[in-house]
Amino acid sequence: MAWFKKTKDTSSEKKVKIPEGLWIKCEGCKEIVYRKEINKNLKVCPKCNYHFRIGARERLKLLVDEGSFTELDGGLISGDPLNFKDTISYKDRIKENQKKSGLKEAVISGNALIKGYPVCLVVMDFSFMGGSMGSVVGEKIVRAAERCLEEKRTLITISSSGGARMQEGIFSLMQMAKVSAAMAKLKDNGILFISVISDPTFGGVTASFVMLGDIIIAEPRSLIGFAGPRVIEQTIKQPLPEDFQRAEFLLAYGLIDMVVDRKNLREVLAKLIELLQ
């Protein structure tokens, strides 16, 4: 339930540091690619279709009708119920992450239109404390769900998270139950919930709202699971199978509905809403 632990060949640091320089090495094909070309291509490698991580704001731009997004609950800021301190205090860690990411928390949420359909979007950003779910993330998800109920909007979440946020202890754990209870209300009332998973999504986030989507979509090659690959490797003391916990692996095991390229996501979402809601 920790945040996502970095593994040797999928180091998130490498990915996060990518914006530096004119050229970057693609995680998928290991080729050196011109950065501008990747940016122009929705942060997808033109050679191998590898999907680089993107931030919440960029993600929103790709998905919603231009100018239709209104951020809501943007004033929510984490408390520090445990008075948690490791090498630095949790309060300072929040400030540090706010500065680094330009975000107040690990989730941006609000109302928008996708091809004219009213939706409520909840977008996670891995660059803010590994997209971890604490009280604010949980609260924003529940408020979004409640708004969907009231305004008959489709709920769409885009996840990217290491799991529950350790620094808020039991409060983070309980967010799993809180958001899952909110999803029950959507099911009871016939409100469509589409869960989109991007790389990486783990722990208490996967094991709560993410796996409760009526429709679950993942971006190609995304790492998705409950336990992180390193924890599993340490437990079973064996190397993991090829492609373990990748989106395509989950598809093969019947755990998600489809793998969709970033460039097609907006179209697919609009079509699903048209057909279901």
Added chain:
Amino acid sequence: MIRYYLEFEKPIEELEIKIEELKRLSDGKDIDISSEIKRLEKKVRDLRSDIFSTLTPWQKTLVARHPERPYTLDYINMTCSDFIELHGDRRFSDDPSIVGGIAKIKNIPVVILGHQKGRGTKERIYRNFGQPHPEGYRKALRLMKIAERFKRPVITFIDTPGAYPGVGAEERGQAEAIAVNLMEMSRLRVPVVTIVIGEGGSGGALAIGVADRLYMLEHSIYSVISPEGCSAILWKKAGEIGTDDFSRAANALKLTAQDLLSFNIIDDIIPEPLGGAHRDPEGTAGKISDFILKAFEELKTKTPSKLVEERYKRLRKIGSFLEETK
């Protein structure tokens, strides 16, 4: 009887060994050392009382994981009659790390289930150290659905290091199994009472713990991550981690029953006998059953809709945040 003593119980162990020896010596002989034995017995009681009234969070973690601590099946057998164990998730297999069935507690028919750890190497492996696979959670949900259909209250016991991190568990949807339990328990139309009896290890614990009343035994713990896991994330880079780090992490995580009561996450603490639940399993089971019956009393007049509504409200208000207004 050979007892298992924790590191910080060593002074107690020494005294108890001494008392045993004295008893053996005096046995069948006329030398009267009963007053000396009485003196030592009082001393050991005082010592135990001192040690157990000031347990650190890490020490409590060790008590919560004590190998002699009563487990779910022990409590079911001590609190219930007519227990009939039910098996399997009807999809893949029967997971022995979650047990459950139907039973009667003080003549009230209930569905009762919980994580099950094993005693001794063989059973520990059989129970997978109380770490369920998805089929365990799916069995638990199947039993809860039976409870709902036949209008029986549900009792769950939490005692797990966490859901099992393995290949098969991921292939069969560990995350989905947990998520579905959280959602379905939140809208279960019968009373749910949960008791943390030992280790409450993260999502794998919560997956059978969305309840109307949540209690913890005095020396149990409940946390988003284990002290060891927390230490590994925070301090592993700086070198090897050990007991001091676990102790620090246990402090930081605020995982004791007392912490959780102060946060209003749990409803009450169930007292344990001096030295921990394993020192008097029957006594502890008696207390547990009192709390369960008290909870049933509080919940029995509520309609199913009211129960679900109040359970949602309990969860809805959990969180620590500020809201800036523009």
